[in-house]
Amino acid sequence: MTERGQAASVSTPSMRAALRLLGGYWVSSDKYRAWLLLATIIALKSGSVWCTLQFSLWNKRLYDAIGLRNLDAFWQEIFFVAGLSLISVLFDTFAIWFRMMLQMRWRVWLNEGFLSRWLENKTYYRIERSGKLDNPDQRIGQDLALYTEKVLEYGFEVYRLLGTIFTLSVVLWGLSRNLSFDIGGSSWHIPGLAVWVMFAFVLGGSAIVEWVGKPLNRSRYDQQKYEADYRFDLVRIRENAEPVALYAGEQAETARLNTAFSQVQQNWRKLVGDTKRVMLGVDSVNQFGQVIPYLVATGGYFSGNMTLGDLTQMVQACLQIRIGLSWFVVNYRELAELRATSRRISEFDLLLQGKDAANANAADGGVCQGLEIVTSTDKHLRTSQLVLTGPGREVLTEPVSLAIAPGTSNVICGPSGCGKSTLLLALAGLWSDARGRIELPDCPIMFIPQRPYVPTGMLKAALVYPALGHDFSDEQCREALEAARLSKFSSRLHDVAAWQKCLSPGEQQRLAFARIFLHQPGLVFLDETTSALDQDAEEVLYRRLRERQPDLTIVSVAHRSSVIALHDEILRISSCSMQAPDQTVGAGKDMSSDRSKMTPMASN
Template sequence: MKRVGSYLGDWWRLVRPYFRSEERWIAWSLLIGAIVLTLSAVAVDVAYNEWSRRFFDTFQNKDEPGFWREMINFTWIAALTIAFAIARGLVSPYLRLRWRRWLTGHYLAHWLDGRGYYRIELERKIDNADQRIAEDLNRLGLYTMQLLLGVIGATATLVSFLFILWQLSGSLSLAFVGIDATVPGYMVWVALIYAFVGTYLANLVGRRLIPLNFAQQALEADFRFSLVRVRENAEGIALYHGEPAEQHNLVERFQAVFMNGWRVLVTSLQLAFYQTGYAQIAIIFPYLVTGPRFFEGAITLGVMTQTAQAFGQVQTALSFFIDNYSTLAELRAVMDRLNGLQAAIDHRPATAIDVAAEQGRADVGADSLTLSLPNGQALLHDTTFVLPRGRSTLITGTSGSGKSTLFRALAGIWPFGAGHVRVPAGARVLFLPQKPYIPIGTLRDAIKYPDENSTASDAEIAAALEAARLGPFVGRLDEVAHWTYVLSGGEQQRLAVARALVFKPDWLFLDEATASLDEPTEAAIYGELKRRLPNTTLVSIGHRPSLRQWHDRQVELQRVPGQVGHLLEAKAAGPA
């Protein structure tokens, strides 16, 4: 019972938000409509059961006029059955579609808000958040509607046909076992015992499917992610001639998919074997029980047929969980994955870096800044520094010293640490990482990114491309492409520079943003930045000595691996 309560509690926490959202009125209307259609279908089944008794009695009584009359009655029952089926095929899927749309928007907003997606990738506490949003949200609505309407239909069917079965089955004398007593409505008790024993045994067979289905979804997502990684890094793999290693890795991942899939298959076959045998016995069982009474003349052919059908309906209703055990197991796995995603999104580090915009402030600075790696290793401790406005600053340091982590902290995206980062209120700030992000779309939109409200003209964009040494692309502004695959690494970095020239930030931070360029091109790019953005303060992270000439100030991050680092002032060569 505790396990059932936990199951329902987790399910309700995932389902409740939509039915309390701004779409709640249409959501509840569609849900009530789906329930009414389900109950209407049960009513039609009851009418069909009653019709069956009358119809087969016309054969026993050789009542030809009654036969044709019942054939006409059947057309009405069939028409209602078809109409309700079509209506259910519209209402329930439409509810699921709207529900999925709302859930996707809801989870995407929370995933992106507060950079939850970024923390998840840093902490690696869950796998494949994208797969959980794309697939598990769809399955949540699908399995919920399937099971909810199934339970409601099974309950209505059980109540309706238990009453019919009670009336039809009569009493059973226990004299044949030496007991002077009778059991009223004996077919009802037989159906209940048959179904409850079957449900208990199905649970013993099928409960192993829950962890297996959970693992299968995770393994499938891992395999798909590995395939995407090969596609996204095709050039690097080809240059390394890494095909054998990649094939080995992919085969290993698929082997895990295969082995777990085999375990799912074997367990599902065991459950299907039991379910099929259980269902086959249920077909003949009511005739075994009612046959002797028919041959004794105690009941008519129509009554025996109606009783068998009523028994079948009761048995099917009571066996709902047996027949849907696989779906219940899959829903449990879906809920676990969505709960894990929600927990990962909601998780916040115990300490955080406060990034605030201050009125009247001219400089960017940090007070009592502490930076740590996700594993808790400290990079900087209680550090205070200022980046003066109008003075370009070069930050240097050995590889792995934590320069890029400092860059992320200044950008306000690094979640591990404490202290304060202060920026001028209203300042336009742009950060260029070593590997720029370029969205799929037109080249014009790629250059304007992320400023959706940019009013930059095509002439300004063309000038920025020329300055970034990307003149041949000026005529391709309307071309839609996956520009990350079209442009080389150096061209991607120059596109990011063109983006900065169009954005015209007050503060421009560059983290190895020209590392893929040769020194003459890098010098030309910095010259264009200095000439075209005279009011922009540059803060660069880099290794090349040639960068010093473009900065007024140099700060070195000195850190020995495993220890806390320090920021030390150094003398730059001066501006060009």
């Protein structure tokens, strides 16, 4: 696998990829509810725009009443704005409520889509091996939540602001009829002067901020990556606390974590510099923008062409328009984070659905045109001229041709690093960077690794994995536990715990055998599955496999003679060539079978 931080690059998402991510939900099976919620929120936001217009008109009437010292009109406007405020609050509250409902429905749809594609065909395994993508867990668990929240929040806010800008621009255009300025002794009048001035100032400032802030987008993207890498390294210590403590690896872990955090710190310095330049532009636009309405409007007021109400209405309208037009500038940092999040999700989407998925599979051996995996017609397990290669395309084995009859017990043995486990991975479809042909029998198949996976939750769920708890009765589970010498856990089937930590390595391996007893596959692959057990336990478990399923085909990988002795057939692999230091050793040409049921490997 490629080292973290040196992962192979994923294609940069295009605008088409971003639109695919944005638009998929709106044509999905949930589209009718989605469009209904969208229309409801738009209606509520339109109501908020109407309230903004009414506040602007109210502002003029209120200050006209104050200027005329009309107490009755003043109180009338106070009562009016109280009711208007209540209506505005209801519009905003229900808009947020429906938006959050839409956000979760969208996130559920995205989550289901990404999870299903990530988990199907063992894509998660191939992506992890290839190093093409960092932290897919964060992209599903955190980035999707942030993306759906911010896209809807910002999208509806932009809609409201555009409505406000248009509505108040009409108001401001009408007020600008009283504005003129003198040049060379002549009076000049420009229709909509205040509107043009505000648009020119804010849009010009926004363009400058966008130009200055381009580096911030990359800094935000890199910061998310480095923060995720640092969290991953911290979680690794928590998950492996016992071996780290036994190794007294605190110093090494500190050095590793400091290295990871130094990347966070170094990129943070760049992020601070980019943010400083953006904020300089943002604050400049905001501060100078407060003065512009007064410079534009006061001439008309002091010339007697505008009332106090006209002046305050123009200033407030200019303020609202400036806020609307400056939204992009004010929220530039948050938008940069959303862009980075969108890019991370789009990268993941591309990797799962197109050319990059094939590249990821090819990088770890997930796709190879030279390998053919088919179903056997006579229940035999066969390989024909199977050649396995490593991640660096180094050859691990000479051509392997073998035939394993149903109901036999077979063991693959040989020196460490000669390709035994890799052969099992190839048979499981996880290491298909190979050439040749594999025929698998048409029956349920189980692969049991040396370190069984034990999920957190109820013990019953961990026992029946990968099935679901309701697929087996409690009585079946207790019987399987007793057969695997785990009877002390029979009364704890519904206890919830982190069983990976609660069970010893030997108990975890016995739990794996209990799974076999429950699922009763036709073919089982055991990769040093009894390495943490004593010889007596090994013998008992292998004997019970055969007693409970006489027709079960067993293929084991083992080093110990006590395990080898429990099998009918022996397939030996010996080292034939040594690669560079720390590389996988090639498999031997002298692979042989102790009995006639297994066809020996053909050598060149």
